[in-house]
Amino acid sequence: MRHTWRWFGPVDRVSVQDAAQAGAQGVVSALHHIPTGDVWPVDEIGKRQEEVRAGGLEWEVVESVPVSECIKTQTGPWREHIANWQETLRRLSSAGIRTVCYNFMPVLDWTRTDLRWTARHGAKAMRFDRIDFAAFDIHLLERPGAHEDYDASTREETERRFREMPEERRLALSRNIGAGLPGSADGYSLPQLRDHLRSYDGISREKLQRHLVEFLTEVTPVAERVGINICAHPDDPPWALLGLPRILSNAEDYAHMLREVDSPANGVTFCTGSLGALAANDLPGMVRRFASRIHFVHLRNVLREEERTPCSFYEDEHLEGNTDMVAVIAELLREEQLRRAAGRADHRIPMRPDHGQEILDDLSRGAQPGYPAIGRLKGLAELRGIERALSHGTYGLAAAAT
Template sequence: MRQTWRWFGPHDLASIDDIVQAGAAGVVTALHHVPNGVVWTPEEIARRQAEVGVRKDGSPSGIAWEVVESLPVSEDIKKQQGDWRAHIANYKQSLRHLAAAGLEVVCYNFMPVLDWTRTELRWRLPSGGSCMRFDINDFAAFDIHILERPGAEGDYTNQITDAAARRFAAMDEEDRKQLARNVTMGLPGATEHMSLEDVRAHLGEYGRISPEQLRRHFIDFLSEVVPVAEELGMRLCCHPDDPPFPLLGLPRIMSTEADYRAILDAVDSPANGATLCSGSLGARPDNDLPGMMARLGPKVHFVHLRNVKRDTDALAGSFYEAEHLGGDTDMVALIAAILREEARRRAEGRVDHQIPMRPDHGQDILDDLGRRAQPGYPTIGRLKGLAELRGVMTALEHGTYGIGARQG
């Protein structure tokens, strides 16, 4: 695997110098300041490439922007309303500009309204560190009592609605505001954040869109952009829903292996692929991550390696961001499946035999606790995760002891 690192641009507290010292081979970034639906210009792309290519002292960094995460899909495209056709045209033009700059892998998602959802951004761990957490009872408190979504109570069990009422009653006004901010924070690094009124407006419009219709909209989008990507030699890879189960009554269409298979089969192209995010998919107990990698492997163009620990085996339940080797996903088995896919690609002669990965998220530890970086993206926590993942990869690839080694 090619080891990369996510960077949010010059304002990221993790610098290019830090990334080089971490041993990452490349950078995953995006033009987070450009509004959704607007064309990414060659000038802005070149500026970001130049920023990645230099250290603080002005010397060359030796690393480059290798994966785009994310080129956002606008809400208008997802709902097929407003300027959605113009936004698709702009998306195609952005792909052309990225390809001209040498970029080939583009990660994106098709999550409606909220790009990812957590109820706590710095949940205290027994170790004294902190991490992000999704608590189903707190989320229900937000949904029922803060957002006041009509009919929300019907989406939860009586046990959860009762717990949510108790949680809400125990919160003061600042607690309630903080919970709302956490839930509506949106895509990391993005300039677009939603108010409660924004969320309510989107929910009203999505109320007329079924999961089947949203999937049709997704296929319509792919039918437009995938041929352009294939012509340009690019690989698009959709990130799964996070978390991978319905929230706020919204349709969720990228939560399971069956969801991925439906989309990959509907627009069958080497340019239409998947981002295998072990943390997002691992929050759902019926997702078999090593098996998904084995079966979807030829279409996996990007990998996020992180782990979560679920509170229960409920399909839609609470979880927190665990250590990379310490959650419910068997990370060793998953990495072994990825390495086997890479070996298969090499045997086929595929030029994309090396799959880019990044250590996704991480717990705030040591100096991270005072640094207050982008939630989920601490420098030391991710470095620890990368070191652990690198150790597993090294062991599995070892010529004497690793995969394919001859047994005595």
């Protein structure tokens, strides 16, 4: 696989040179300062490439070109935003970039109740607490109809938790849940979040699925023509939040998307952390099922703290948690072998060590939550070790098959 590293630009406390020293071969980045829906300027794309090159690497994957709420709801200037998305693909292709990740999560992107929860050994990790989230939804956001979305035992526990919750924690919940995409300037106050939720009134899961397919019907032919693979990131967490539908949470969701827009350019960002939060997801099986359409991989692990859906979970160390990372990597390496045999130009699948626990000097660096230097270095080293062992000429997969 191609080992990449997410970098948020010059504001990132972890430099490109740090990434190179950690073993990264390329950089994943985006122009977070460009307003969602706008075309990315050619000079800004070139500037980011030069910033990455100054650290000794190349900008290889875009994560993400944001899909506006207008596109998702098909309201306002949504057709203009699709045209701008298409033009951004053309400009990225002209700059030599061949992989673009995006997501189609309504209003909230990845969602956590804690951005620096204390895990074992004193490391800091991101966490989703099911009861805290319900407390936010029912008592802080005061969403109409929220009570009906939770069972009686959850409501009872939530009521008790909220009564005992200090004001500082209530404020932190609002900040954490409304934070927006990592690296972006977006974020929602409670009134803004309520307004955005209202914009989804009348949009069912089936309607949002249809909007995704219609978006892909427009942008995929452009991606094909300019030689870019576009890849949809799964919902994080993979279940409905705040009464909003989620449409990329499991194998059947992805099968629907890939079947409706059946093009090699239309593919998957396979995130083991997002998909791994749902116990029903068989991750090695999903890699086998969608292997030829996996264009980008996020490797991270979560530990589900309860056997139910939704559940509380936290970001575990990369080789711990509920996901069999060895099995997932083995399936990805088998796919790369098939691609090489078929002569595919994209036979090396870009992957990055996603998230990571804050350890050692990370604890004082103050980097973007979930994106520490040493925690990701540790994760990348572990993942590379698995890949190297599985690829070994004498002891690896190929040898075992003979």
